[in-house]
Amino acid sequence: MAPMWVAAQLDSIPWTLTVWGQQRSNSLDRDMGQKLFRGGHITPEMVASSSAAQGQDMGALGFTTGVDWRWTSLKAWKNSNARICGSIQGKWVGDSRWTPELLDLVFSGNAGHLGRWDVLDGSRVRTAAWMNAAIGLEGQNQNRIEIGLVYLPAYTGVHIRNGYFHVDEDIDSLQAYMRADAEVSQRAAWGSAINAEWHFLREEAPFAFHLRIQNLGWAVVPKMTQWKVDTLIETTGLTFQGPEWSLEAVQQEGWGAGFASVDSNKTVVRMLPARLDASFEYPLGPRSGWDVQVQLGEWMPLPRAITGYRRAIGKQWQAGIQMIAGGWGRLRPAAWARWRVPGEHAIVIYLEDPFGWGTHSAFGRGITLQFQNM
């Protein structure tokens, strides 16, 4: 009886369920990204291809995946025009950056470029996964604001603030410097976040404008383990024996423990990777339009800019094509389609870099599925 009741309730209110997953890089193609994510052997050709694609830019790889269920009640709240609304969202975001030298050093080694100073500044990896259960009010034009309770079970980050590595051409001296920190949450965090939307929709205006902000908030991590390193090593090699810098000493258990300071019981506040979307829609005709969108935040190294063309096909279909720049990757296409049964429901499928689904050389791919109960 209970599932039937839930199903009945779900069908009685407007709600939207969105599931998405996307991975994007400016230098690691789909093959390389898949190996890093799912494992496998990375060949020198794959590394060379990535290195060529990256050039002298900072490398970037990011992913985001999750599920978002949003609903709005039909009943007015306290005799106003507003209605109670809410959402439950589960999200996992990952971001990594690296210098060209770091890619070369890690995947090719240093033997091929002796005498070069490998700069590691700004390289980082971080991930966060959280759930946000929010409730709020929706007013005219579907403008809404929600405040949510955030549960963040995992937060991890490694950041090389400054670093370099150098071995001279005769392989008789090494310099390495690292000022870095890393942190891993040991216990789940709780916090709060705001979601808000504002839509400019006027019958007299030939265009529409939308602002949407998500997960603007924070979480208190009650037990975070943090490592900090600020160490310079300059050596021409170790001595055979000695108390510290010798082959004998480095083979002892516990050697090197002093390089990093560890704080294993720290309470810290961390901002969630919030995201701001601003989009502009301009009708080109009764059945077509032009869209422009900018997305900021969510740990993306660059804002994501989107422009596209949309067209209605028949009474039930709508489709569009887009070009996307920024985010974690370079310029790529996207396409979407929407099938709608008026007054009942609609289904949207959105493919980012559709060619990424058919070739191993694409730099990522993304898919979004959305079901709207109207």
Next chain:
Amino acid sequence: MNDVRPLTRGKVLVLIGCAIMVLGGCNRQPITWETNIALPLVDQVWTWSEVIQGASDDSTLAVDVGSPGTIVFSGPVAEWGIESLTQLPDTIVSQELTPDFDGGPFAVPPGAVLLDTEEDIVFQGIDQAFTGIVLESGRIEYFVESSTNGYVELFYAFPSVTIFGQPVELQVVLTPSDGVAFETREGTIDLSGAVIDLTGVSGNEINRIASQLIIGTPSNINDTAQVYGSDSIRVQMHFQELLVREVSGYFGQETIGFDVEQQVFDPVDFPSGFVEINPTRATLQFRNTIAADLRLQLDAMSVDGLQVTHPSLGLPQLISRAAWEDGALEPAIWEMDLLETAPSIFELLSYLPQWVQVVGEGLLNPLGDVSGGHDYFDTRVPPALYLDLEWPLVGTIEDFQIARSLELSPTDLPGFNGDLLVRLTNGFPVEWTFNAVWRFPGTGIDPVFIEGLVPAFPGGEMLELRIPVDEQRLATAGVIDVVASMRSEGPVEFTGRERMRLELGVEGMYQVEVP
């Protein structure tokens, strides 16, 4: 009332599809790739100090740079241990309390004292007359037992034994015996660092520790003991392994044998060769650090069994007592000039002998108790033979070999295939021959042989070798035996600045695996 409709099949399919997408991608395997590395590993420099250091690890050795350079060696080469002054015999003290009546029981109320006695614990088997000691280590193992049907309190105090200024005391409360078995208690008191006055209860004795023993019933336990004539209370204190740090008193007239066999060149480190040694100063000193007179007679000196003579050998030498004032030592010194030996001891040392032996004897307090019982010895500063040597670095060197062994722990570098780089830079004005074997004991892996000739400095003084290594050798515990030998064409003058530098590096490819 809203219109309520069931979920359609299409919606259910969408939800299932979403769940599959979210759960997909969980099948993960290790990430692997191959990387080429080139890293310096070892940079070891051997100076004259390191070359000679193996001959005497405890010495103070310095190299004065000049033309020629000079090796200056000043330090102890042998210490004289005197066991009779450094270890006290184990001593057991037993006390037994028995009632002087038959029958019973007699009621003994709480707080009653059954025995209160002060007496000395005498250390037997000591020939010296010690008045005080500070212990490096030691302990008292105690054992108490009672057959009394009532609580028994035992208080054993040693007012003349203090640790960090606090007297050592033992307080034990025994519960009532069941009349069948003795009630017992045992334990240990650590005496490390204990300061012990050995003048006894009277303050005028020797080799005695004052003690006070009180046996009674505890006043804070409301129990009346029932004592029978057959009851007994026994206490046993066992002083064990008393090692002395400082001792004072009269040490007596003890003759102590002196047989010092000092290793000079360990053949493991210096297998063979000849180094011409012509010191300009070579003095062997005996430093008396005991505040007691000493008559020393060195009877014989030999180098690897070959006797050498000296005018001082066989003659008794009276060495006065050392002065200890406020903890500061002023040793009494007697010395002999080693340049007067025949044959020359340094000519023998040039052939890198293993042992130098000095045999003799010393008599403590040859004139009796002239200090009135104020002899003093700090075992941390024992009497010792010191060598004071100045050796100009001029001479002939013939196949002077230095050997070292290095154990290498297994290093897991999967798929490694590359080279071990060996680079030798010679700063000595003599030619070096370098031989090394990288072997893998207990395995069937073939050893790696490395050899090369490093020309004399200046000019062409570097040798560079590449030795192929692989994953298997790196992953196996190994030993590298290195033998470097030096040879000169006739006499050579060294400045003391000479260095031999060994650099090891690794270059090759290995497979990284990230689980």
